[in-house]
Amino acid sequence: MIKKLVDKIKKTEAPIVVGLDPKFSLMPSFLLEEAIKEHGESLEAAAEAIFNFNKEIVDAVYDLIPAVKPQIAMYEQFGIPGLLAFKKTVDYCHEKGLIVIGDAKRGDIGSTSESYAIAHIGKIAVGSKTFAPFDEDFVTVNPYLGSDGVKPFIKVCNEHDKGIFVLVKTSNPSSGEFQDQKVGEKPLYEMVGEKVSEWGLDSMDGDYSNIGAVVGATYPEMGKVLRKIMPKAYILVPGYGAQGGTAKDLAPFFNEDGLGAIVNSSRGIIAAWQKEEYAKFGEKNFADASRQAVLDMKADIASVLK
Amino acid sequence: MIKKLVDKIKKTEAPIVVGLDPKFSLMPSFLLEEAIKEHGESLEAAAEAIFNFNKEIVDAVYDLIPAVKPQIAMYEQFGIPGLLAFKKTVDYCHEKGLIVIGDAKRGDIGSTSESYAIAHIGKIAVGSKTFAPFDEDFVTVNPYLGSDGVKPFIKVCNEHDKGIFVLVKTSNPSSGEFQDQKVGEKPLYEMVGEKVSEWGLDSMDGDYSNIGAVVGATYPEMGKVLRKIMPKAYILVPGYGAQGGTAKDLAPFFNEDGLGAIVNSSRGIIAAWQKEEYAKFGEKNFADASRQAVLDMKADIASVLK
Numbered sequence: 001m002i003k004k005l006v007d008k009i010k011k012t013e014a015p016i017v018v019g020l021d022p023k024f025s026l027m028p029s030f031l032l033e034e035a036i037k038e039h040g041e042s043l044e045a046a047a048e049a050i051f052n053f054n055k056e057i058v059d060a061v062y063d064l065i066p067a068v069k070p071q072i073a074m075y076e077q078f079g080i081p082g083l084l085a086f087k088k089t090v091d092y093c094h095e096k097g098l099i100v101i102g103d104a105k106r107g108d109i110g111s112t113s114e115s116y117a118i119a120h121i122g123k124i125a126v127g128s129k130t131f132a133p134f135d136e137d138f139v140t141v142n143p144y145l146g147s148d149g150v151k152p153f154i155k156v157c158n159e160h161d162k163g164i165f166v167l168v169k170t171s172n173p174s175s176g177e178f179q180d181q182k183v184g185e186k187p188l189y190e191m192v193g194e195k196v197s198e199w200g201l202d203s204m205d206g207d208y209s210n211i212g213a214v215v216g217a218t219y220p221e222m223g224k225v226l227r228k229i230m231p232k233a234y235i236l237v238p239g240y241g242a243q244g245g246t247a248k249d250l251a252p253f254f255n256e257d258g259l260g261a262i263v264n265s266s267r268g269i270i271a272a273w274q275k276e277e278y279a280k281f282g283e284k285n286f287a288d289a290s291r292q293a294v295l296d297m298k299a300d301i302a303s304v305l306k
Numbered sequence: 307m308i309k310k311l312v313d314k315i316k317k318t319e320a321p322i323v324v325g326l327d328p329k330f331s332l333m334p335s336f337l338l339e340e341a342i343k344e345h346g347e348s349l350e351a352a353a354e355a356i357f358n359f360n361k362e363i364v365d366a367v368y369d370l371i372p373a374v375k376p377q378i379a380m381y382e383q384f385g386i387p388g389l390l391a392f393k394k395t396v397d398y399c400h401e402k403g404l405i406v407i408g409d410a411k412r413g414d415i416g417s418t419s420e421s422y423a424i425a426h427i428g429k430i431a432v433g434s435k436t437f438a439p440f441d442e443d444f445v446t447v448n449p450y451l452g453s454d455g456v457k458p459f460i461k462v463c464n465e466h467d468k469g470i471f472v473l474v475k476t477s478n479p480s481s482g483e484f485q486d487q488k489v490g491e492k493p494l495y496e497m498v499g500e501k502v503s504e505w506g507l508d509s510m511d512g513d514y515s516n517i518g519a520v521v522g523a524t525y526p527e528m529g530k531v532l533r534k535i536m537p538k539a540y541i542l543v544p545g546y547g548a549q550g551g552t553a554k555d556l557a558p559f560f561n562e563d564g565l566g567a568i569v570n571s572s573r574g575i576i577a578a579w580q581k582e583e584y585a586k587f588g589e590k591n592f593a594d595a596s597r598q599a600v601l602d603m604k605a606d607i608a609s610v611l612k
Contacts, residue, residue, distance in 0.1 A: 041432050043439070073422045074418070076425040077421040078432075079440060105414055112379045119379065131384075134385060142411075142450050145481055146484055170415065170450075178494060178497065181487075183489060
């Protein structure tokens with residue numbers, strides 16, 4: 001699956017993933033108002049509004065980018081209707097040819113981790129039939145429980161040519177509280193990075209492994225070190241834009257050929273219509289603002305990779 | 307919420323939580339066969355079978371125990387129908403007066419963590435109406451992302467009188483890979499334990515905090531240390547029974563008054579019918595085997611707390 005992602009990155013010349021995190025505060029209010037007219041004040045109305053929001057953005061940007069990253073928490077908070085909107089979003093993005101990275105940060109042990117893997121990137125049999133429950137292409141994984149927790153995901157990746165991104169160094173301010181703690185000579189995140197590198201050896205797909213890593217754009221120095229520790233791991237980089245990471249910060253995450261990393265932007269793209277520089281598009285044309293924001297982000301990243 | 311749990315533990319004299327982890331391999335096969343007759347080979351059939359399995363067990367044990375712990379991965383792997391069965395299970399357990407600990411091990415940062423908290427133990431507004439999406443009483447939380455990731459859960463706990471159990475030292479063999487790494491003088495899990503203690507200070511509810519911890523029965527020596535580090539945190543203890551933890555191993559997790567810990571058993575209870583000692587009940591009466599297994603577990607734990 002990572003080869004497919006790399007091919008799409010090359011084709012679009014955009015190492016960019018758009019985070020589909022549809023919070024009400026980021027959405028034009030008419031979307032929820034219209035949905036409420038149809039479904040009443042209900043979780044179904046919320047789900048309809050967030051799917052319609054996603055759909056317009058996807059329609060406006062799908063030809064520019066290789067992948068999207070829906071954050072499942074934003075859907076789970078609307079219960080079953082929200083998760084239906086998540087599933088519809090995954091399916092719609094696939095229809096438009098996009099690769100879907102489910103940002104679920106799941107992690108447990110043994111057969112429980114395997115169940116999460118099945119839910120998101122695997123298949124399950126009921127009698128003689130087989131189903132792909134949520135059917136994303138990649139899913140993010142939390143490594144706190146160790147190899148027992150991650151290896152079942154890798155098993156499912158290898159069975160179905162899917163991939164994972166393991167949290168190594170997250171983009172948030174307090175990520176250092178545990179991740180930066182020095183274990184002997186080196187910080188914990190380096191130790192996790194070494195494990196990611198090791199775990200990925202049997203999951204190679206082209207020049208990279210289906211076992212990737214999450215490293216925040218807000219920590220470029222650490223990104224530089226981790227890039228070397230995990231030479232075959234693709235790095236999913238959150239934290240660009242709204243969280244403070246700049247294009248200059250991104251360079252260390254890439255290899256010399258301009259590959260090896262894919263940068264996420266959520267708010268910066270989906271809520272571009274709220275920013276002064278894109279205000280000219282107006283609320284109704286929020287998706288056009290998103291398209292312009294993707295083009296600007298693409299140019300911004302290209303400027304530091306040349 | 308922790309006070310409610312403590313009161314129920316005192317009333318039932320059973321510091322026991324039954325893990326509702328309905329895997330096909332643990333369920334009598336007639337349940338799925340019957341569901342397939344009705345719904346065909348489908349995720350809906352799987353969901354019906356797992357709900358019926360849960361319901362029979364809950365009906366058989368609800369008067370003996372304070373709480374259940376459905377493992378959401380086992381439902382998520384059946385997609386939307388599976389999550390509907392999860393929700394039905396939570397609601398049914400509430401009808402029977404049980405406290406529900408959602409074993410979801412969620413964790414993210416900032417508003418994303420808050421969304422997970424809302425999904426499981428909080429409420430969300432759509433227009434002027436408010437909904438409790440999954441409505442568990444407690445949820446388990448992964449701390450790898452640090453305070454940014456955990457505090458939004460605590461905020462929601464405090465708003466709605468709910469609770470969380472934070473993963474500190476998990477029961478699996480490779481939990482030490484990262485959790486046991488020495489950070490200066492002490493292992494990482496102790497540092498996480500200290501944080502749990504600190505995070506819980508503003509969430510006191512009776513003698514304990516709504517912010518509890520997960521520590522595996524398979525590591526009794528570490529349990530002893532963590533019990534001291536987190537005097538106000540209730541400890542949710544997995545790993546008893548099937549994973550190898552014995553009653554003797556449980557003593558260090560409790561305070562002298564016999565409180566402070568609640569021990570989970572999943573397979574040992576829900577799949578008791580598969581064990582030789584409960585074979586006399588027969589497959590059809592699997593729930594009676596579960597009831598006997600709860601009574602035996604209660605006696606086993608009582609023997610070391612006296």
